[in-house]
């Protein structure tokens with residue numbers, strides 16, 4: 187074996203025509219045929235059985251095909267088709283040993299396998315050796331004639347067949363030189379070619395179109411072994427670089443890349459077995475299609491199982507991976523390069539199409555990861571934007587400037603991220619995600635803007651409410667002619683201050699003047715709304731306000747001191763004033779007067795209709811004219827500004843008067859009672875009558891002073907009765923209960939007085955008759971277990987008097 191290389195062989199097709207798939211695949215793996223690309227040649231040998239084919243191949247290519255033992259006779263040793271690699275020949279050369287023709291074992295008629303294997307050899311091989319005995323040349327019944335016929339016949343079954351080299355190896359050459367033998371042989375070949383029926387298209391096609399014919403002659407191996415070996419060695423040299431231009435091989439038009447050899451051979455054998463014609467160019471495309479697809483699938487699987495890719499795929503689930511595009515592009519590049527390397531010798535059209543498919547499949551596989559990265563970049567950019575935007579706003583930057591600048595930065599950040607994530611092999615559009623980011627940013631800006639605007643508006647509204655609500659309420663409570671002008675002034679001042687504050691704050695929002703004016707107008711409306719609400723609230727409880735106002739004015743004097751109805755007060759005037767004031771509250775709260783042009787005569791109408799309604803003139807008028815309050819609208823006041831309608835005012839006034847009448851009545855009663863209490867002296871006419879009528883009695887008293895003493899005692903007694911019976915107290919509850927009470931108390935009181943007088947009398951007697959006591963010591967009396975000194979008694983009596991005096995003096999006052 188040349189170069190000491192190991193030669194492998196396998197049975198490619200067995201005697202029954204079964205293709206040994208696993209055998210050939212192992213063989214190809216072992217000799218690493220797949221790596222050869224197109225740099226390989228296939229040589230096959232045909233010839234009669236036991237014509238020394240195996241012996242020749244083994245010597246020529248260093249193979250180890252089984253040879254027949256010379257001593258056992260000529261019987262078939264090679265069954266089917268065997269495949270081996272030639273040792274030491276460049277490029278890699280495969281050699282096929284075909285089962286011999288004319289075999290006794292298959293019988294004369296069984297030529298099916300012979301034809302099939304001949305066609306197979308022609309389809310697969312670059313060089314076909316035809317082994318023949320020298321003595322068969324020129325012979326009519328030569329053993330190789332049917333074989334050649336078969337070869338030429340099957341050749342026609344190949345569509346646009348490739349040009350194959352037919353090398354006739356003449357065995358056991360005689361002394362006749364080859365120069366003489368060759369023309370005879372070529373003549374034989376031409377004769378056979380001519381006799382073979384050809385399709386119309388190839389009727390005139392010369393043999394040279396399909397075959398390169400070479401002729402070599404070898405000495406007998408058995409008889410002239412040395413010469414044989416020498417000639418074989420020379421022949422071997424022809425097989426070196428056989429596929430190079432000018433080499434032994436044919437045109438190699440139908441050659442398939444080495445990695446497709448196994449599949450190609452199987453398919454060719456299948457077609458041959460099915461007895462179909464073999465279209466080699468189509469076969470080549472078919473092999474390329476199948477093989478390129480196999481390679482592509484293999485590369486796809488190898489990519490799917492690639493650890494770097496798997497890591498990348500997992501990492502992008504949770505976050506954007508820096509350098510994603512570069513990493514993935516590199517893995518994809520490796521895979522596609524591998525495909526290119528393996529598929530390079532296959533039909534270009536098929537190869538490119540399959541590469542495209544592989545690329546598409548790979549990109550389809552990685553696209554979710556890319557989308558995920560884009561998603562992370564988008565959400566990351568959005569988050570960064572939100573953060574930076576919030577910070578800028580907190581730092582007092584203008585809203586619009588902050589929004590514009592931060593949005594721009596975030597879009598730049600996104601673009602950079604996309605650039606980093608983009609996969610070279612793909613031309614994916616990121617504009618949709620970019621647009622989404624832009625939309626998200628805009629939506630965020632809009633929502634923050636809305637929130638900030640409402641925050642600002644709420645702030646100024648709250649300020650306005652605080653500035654208006656309390657003062658307006660106070661102004662309305664103190665309703666007078668200046669109430670509405672003051673409210674208007676207050677409203678204008680506070681509104682303008684709030685509007686200018688809000689206007690300044692809005693300047694940072696870069697908004698249309700129209701929008702800004704709308705917001706400011708809303709704030710103005712709000713301010714009016716606050717005042718309106720307060721006025722409505724006041725109008726809602728106007729009755730209680732009026733009553734309160736009336737009570738306050740009625741029950742207090744000009745110094746806000748509570749009134750005491752002494753009798754000097756002009757209750758009518760006070761009532762009128764208090765009512766007028768209450769009416770003022772009603773008139774102030776009857777309508778909203780927030781605008782300078784809000785001029786009405788509600789006040790006059792109410793005064794005329796309600797306060798002056800008691801005067802005779804009005805009474806007269808009411809007969810002849812309509813009631814000005816019998817209406818649901820005020821003159822010059824639109825209904826939107828009416829808080830209390832005239833009819834409601836009338837009803838309220840009636841209710842007010844009814845509910846306050848009691849206070850007036852009470853005051854009048856109190857005043858009258860007071861007057862009665864103060865006038866205990868009889869009227870002057872009675873005094874004059876007394877003086878005139880009682881002149882005689884008066885003279886009697888002057889003439890007899892004892893009468894005077896008697897009258898004095900009687901007075902004391904009556905006074906004592908008055909005090910004891912508490913007459914003024916009894917009558918305070920009314921005349922009838924007073925009389926009833928006095929009638930029950932009268933007798934016991936009289937009895938009590940008499941009893942006391944009697945006791946006083948007996949006490950005086952006892953003192954006169956009893957032992958003399960130290961006048962310095964106070965005398966004691968014992969009565970009902972209660973002892974009181976006489977001095978205490980006298981002081982008690984005097985206090986009674988004093989009280990009486992006091993009371994009488996106070997009454998005098």
Ligand SMILES: Nc1nc2c(ncn2[C@@H]2O[C@H](COP(=O)(O)OP(=O)(O)OP(=O)(O)O)[C@@H](O)[C@H]2O)c(=O)[nH]1
Pocket residue numbers: 234235236237238239240241242252253254255256257260261262263264285286357358405406407408409
């Ligand atoms: N006369 C002669 N005999 C040879 C030559 N070479 C080989 N033989 C003998 O022919 C016999 C058959 O040899 P193989 O090499 O087995 O022949 P084959 O054609 O491969 O036989 P099959 O595979 O059965 O078709 C053997 O006995 C060889 O010694 C030769 O050059 N001349």
